[in-house]
Amino acid sequence: AKTGGKNQVAIYNAAFDEGRLHRLAVEAQIGRGLARGEFEVFYQPEVDAWTGRIVAVEALLRWPRRPEGPLPPDDFIDIAEATGQIHPLGMFVLERACRDIAPLGDLRLSVNVSPAQFRDAHFERQVAHVLEQTRFPPERLQFEITEGYLLANPERVVRAVETFKQRGMSVALDDFGTGFTSIHYLRSYGFSHIKIDKSLLDGLAPGSKAAMLVTGAIMLACGLDMRVIAEGVETEQQADLLRRAGCHKLQGYLFGKPMPLADMIAAWERSERT
Ligand code: C2E
Ligand code: CA
Numbered sequence: 001a002k003t004g005g006k007n008q009v010a011i012y013n014a015a016f017d018e019g020r021l022h023r024l025a026v027e028a029q030i031g032r033g034l035a036r037g038e039f040e041v042f043y044q045p046e047v048d049a050w051t052g053r054i055v056a057v058e059a060l061l062r063w064p065r066r067p068e069g070p071l072p073p074d075d076f077i078d079i080a081e082a083t084g085q086i087h088p089l090g091m092f093v094l095e096r097a098c099r100d101i102a103p104l105g106d107l108r109l110s111v112n113v114s115p116a117q118f119r120d121a122h123f124e125r126q127v128a129h130v131l132e133q134t135r136f137p138p139e140r141l142q143f144e145i146t147e148g149y150l151l152a153n154p155e156r157v158v159r160a161v162e163t164f165k166q167r168g169m170s171v172a173l174d175d176f177g178t179g180f181t182s183i184h185y186l187r188s189y190g191f192s193h194i195k196i197d198k199s200l201l202d203g204l205a206p207g208s209k210a211a212m213l214v215t216g217a218i219m220l221a222c223g224l225d226m227r228v229i230a231e232g233v234e235t236e237q238q239a240d241l242l243r244r245a246g247c248h249k250l251q252g253y254l255f256g257k258p259m260p261l262a263d264m265i266a267a268w269e270r271s272e273r274t
């Protein structure tokens with residue numbers, strides 16, 4: 001032990017309390033925000049790698065009307081998961097997004113689903129209810145789940161994916177490349193898409209290690225009959241390399257940031273005309 005050990009403990013405790021206080025405050029704010037309609041859903045285009053047309057959008061939660069100031073999802077989704085508020089929040093996103101996207105031709109919709117939602121026995125029934133209420137065709141809906149959860153719950157995931165597939169929906173593996181999914185599991189899950197994480201695109205130049213890694217991941221996915229989408233595409237060079245490597249869809253600031261519905265519709269209509 002070093003001198004000042006006692007002080008360090010005191011500082012640690014203060015930081016701990018501050019973190020806990022912050023979480024408690026945000027928990028209360030989420031509850032209020034849901035009741036008062038402070039949340040919003042933005043849409044980010046996913047384009048066909050070859051035609052450049054917008055073929056799908058990913059729904060991303062936003063909190064623009066939080067009186068304390070906007071908070072990005074990475075700063076409150078964890079808290080909502082810990083408190084169980086992810087269930088009403090997730091259903092808000094799904095319902096709003098289905099309602100918004102339903103009238104837009106054959107545009108597909110991707111919705112992020114937290115492990116806690118996917119695990120929830122009521123989720124499948126709630127999804128069916130929303131689809132019915134919004135008259136959203138299940139074939140146009142895809143869920144995105146992250147890799148981390150798979151390792152802990154392989155059987156549950158396989159069953160849930162199967163159920164959704166039987167009803168016409170599809171499930172994508174999000175953030176691919178950030179976890180350690182084995183090839184064996186990847187094959188048995190029944191995902192229709194994998195989504196290559198932005199972190200794999202860093203330093204993506206022809207001949208680079210990053211390029212070999214991404215090319216390998218795409219070949220693997222194609223070999224397992226999955227389609228591949230790359231997220232976080234910011235440069236023409238990345239897009240070009242991904243196209244050549246066989247990536248089917250691209251998503252990233254190069255094609256459009258997450259945006260309000262009206263802006264997304266305008267971009268989609270422009271893209272349909274080309
Ligand atoms: P994610 O599902 O991996 O979503 C992609 C994130 O990357 C989004 O951040 C998006 O805005 C950002 N992004 C997309 N293209 C680019 C790019 O070219 N460059 C850069 N720098 N970033 C890009 P966002 O909207 O802040 O969301 C962060 C995370 O929060 C999401 O990561 C997702 O895990 C979670 N999230 C967002 N909305 C929901 C939701 O409705 N439900 C759940 N469960 N999670 C959500
Ligand atoms: Ca996602």
Ligand code: CA
Pocket residue numbers: 174175195197231
């Ligand atoms: Ca992702």
Ligand code: CA
Pocket residue numbers: 175
């Ligand atoms: Ca992510």
